[in-house]
Amino acid sequence: MPAMRRGWLTLAGAGLAIACLVLFSRQVAGLVSDGSIDLLGALPQLVPASCAFLVAYAAFASGWHALLLAGRVPASWRVSSGIFATTQFGKYLPGNVGHHLGRVALAASYGFPGATVVATMVVEAGLVVAWMAVLGLPLLEFWLGRLDLDVPALVTALAGAGILLGGASVVLHKQRRHPRIAALLEAVDPLLRPDRRSKGLLAVSAALILAGIVLSALSLxxxxxxxxxxSFDAFPITLGLFACAWLLGFVTPGAPAGIGIRELMLTEGLTPLVGREQAVVIALTFRILSTGSDLLVFLAGLGMLSGARRRHPG
Incomplete structure (x- = not known):
């Protein structure tokens, strides 16, 4: 993709994020001025929710560690998790890619082979997106029901599978025309065609990533x-809503940590379940929780890496 086109996409994504943030901020300000919501009343829920979110972080970090082991990178859990934790705060930088670039650079400073690190991150992103897409299906069925459209669950599942397969087909088709995609797939190939040990580690990584997603939705x-x-009826919808909000923030270039976009989507999605006022409070509190947790994880990552020996290849 030409640099100019990428620049315009990033600018458009940043504009969308700002617009969503302004709309969400106006909702918060309006409800606060009317006395319709009490933000201080939401503070007691922050403790258990933060605990779930931090455990989710540990699951995600462990999932990446399993992928490193599958790629034959002799990394300790402390160092790999420290790298993962320290670089996550980079997603708040403009462009929404700072955490990815930072992880590659920091891993290289500890002697991790760059191609393998990139490959593990591609597989990691693929697993996250695949899980998020699957978990988002209940939300699609929920909204179809609200529109009085009687669509069987099997049809919804098949439609979701078709979207995933279609996306994979597009990537494989573009492989012939885009050297960068071809290089990425070539680097990923050893992880997707591994021996029995690495297959087990790949499965462990997928399970840990799923656990991290579910715990994040539980935190919400x-x-x-x-x-x-x-509740039994509402949690699958909340899980799907979290997945869709995360995906939308993830694919929007120029939106640091999906800010604004995820809050607005969470508000709209939660409103039918808990009402507009409570939905706004939950969305706002979740952003405060996630940002605060990101900072704590960043500091924890620095502590985990303190004293660890950096080594450079060669």
Whole structure:
């Protein structure tokens, strides 16, 4: 993709994020001025929700560590998790790619082979996107039901599978025309065609990433003081909503940490479940929680890497 086109996409993504953030901020300001919401009342839910979010972080870091082991990188859990944790705060930099670039650079400073690190991150992103897409299907069925469209769950599942397969087909087709995609797929290939040990590690990584996603959605649900989002009927919808909001923020270039976009989507999605006022409070509190947790994880990562010996290849 030409640099000029990438620049325009990033600018458009940043504009979309700013517009969403302004709309969400106006909702918050309007409800606060009317006395319709009490932000201080949401603070007690922050403790259990933060615990779930931090455990989710550990699951994600462990998932990447398993991929490194599958790629024959002799990394300790402390160092790999420290790298993962330290660089996550980079997603708040303009462009929404700082955490990815930072992880590659920091891993290289500890002697990790760059091609393998990139390959593990591509597989990691693929697993996350695949899980998020699958977990987002209940939300699609929920909204189809609200539109009085009687669509069987099997049809919804098949449609989701078709979208995933279609996306994979596009990537494989573009492989012939784009050397960068071809190089990425070539680097990823050893991880996708591994021996029995690496197959097990790949499965462990997929399971840990799924656990991290579910725990993140649980953290969101725990912010509801009434407990509605924790119910058997509502949690799958909340999980799907979290997945869709994350995906939208992930694919939008120029939106640091998906800010604005995810809050607006969470507000709109949670409103049918808990009402507009409570949805705004939950979305705002979740952003505060996630940003605060990112900072804590960053500091923890620095502590994990302190004293670890850096080594350079060759």
């Amino acid at each position: 649900s725990l912010l509801d003081p009434g407990g509605t989002l924790l």
